[in-house]
Amino acid sequence: MEENAIREVLGGSDQKKLFVFESRGAVTKDLLIDHLLKIKPNILHISGHGNSDEQLLLEDVEGYKAEVSIQKLSDLLSGFLDHIDCVFLNTCHSLSGIDDFNKKIPYVIGMNTEIPDDVAIDFSKNFYNVLFNGRTIKDAFKISLATIALTDTGDENIPKLIVNSAAVKEDEERRHGEEIDVLTSTIISEEEIEVAKSGYTKSVSFYYRLIYVAIALSLGLVIFLFMSNDQDIASSMLGLIPGAFSSYPFLEIQKKKNRITLITLFELKRKRLLKALSQLSDNERKDLNEEFMRLIVI
16 A cells, blocks of 8 residues: 555656656565665665564565564665665654664654554655655655644654764765766866867967978078079079968967967866856756857867
């Protein structure tokens, strides 16, 4: 019933494409590890039964209920911190007397005592309904708690949320870094800017070499003319010297230098925008890329 309730609220969410719901029934200890390795859940939700000895009741290989210590489960999940953001233990007594379930996991939800099945399902359904519609885990817990409080039976005192602030901060920084990496890949890279600058720098060097060669040839020509006794040849070849000092290479050098300056200014602009990259729209990132293309295309 709980699985169907969660699937129902996910199906009705406008943001359902952002979530993937995977369910596995009758999970043994070995299968739990297998699912953690293969599915890599961000939220690990375990439903079932628990006892007042801080134990979950899972299946064993023969189908009987195997008692699993909550603390041992906490230790096990330390090996999956790269993807687990929240653990939801929707079982009786799951967090009874426990205030420090794995401090490396940002959010842990469980029950202080025994909880009626219908209340547990209702709480879970409302929690995921809020979460699937774009609210935070803390918001989802608070709202679903308020929802079961409407019955005025005191059931709102059963669910419990542990927030590990240090883990939350670390997770937010990691997520921000991942988002920036993804967004950075959508704009012109530093490598592309360096390639463009290098290309123009080489072009400037080429024209400088061209000028040096022209100067050397002109000097050679002057010496030849000075030593020549044939005045007609000397006069005709003398007219070639101005051509060797044509303004073309100088104009090209100035154009390339201007391009390098503009690309350098663009690079500084890119660095400034990186700090606010997550706030840029797709069109703004597209405009930034087009601006760079205009700089490198003559």
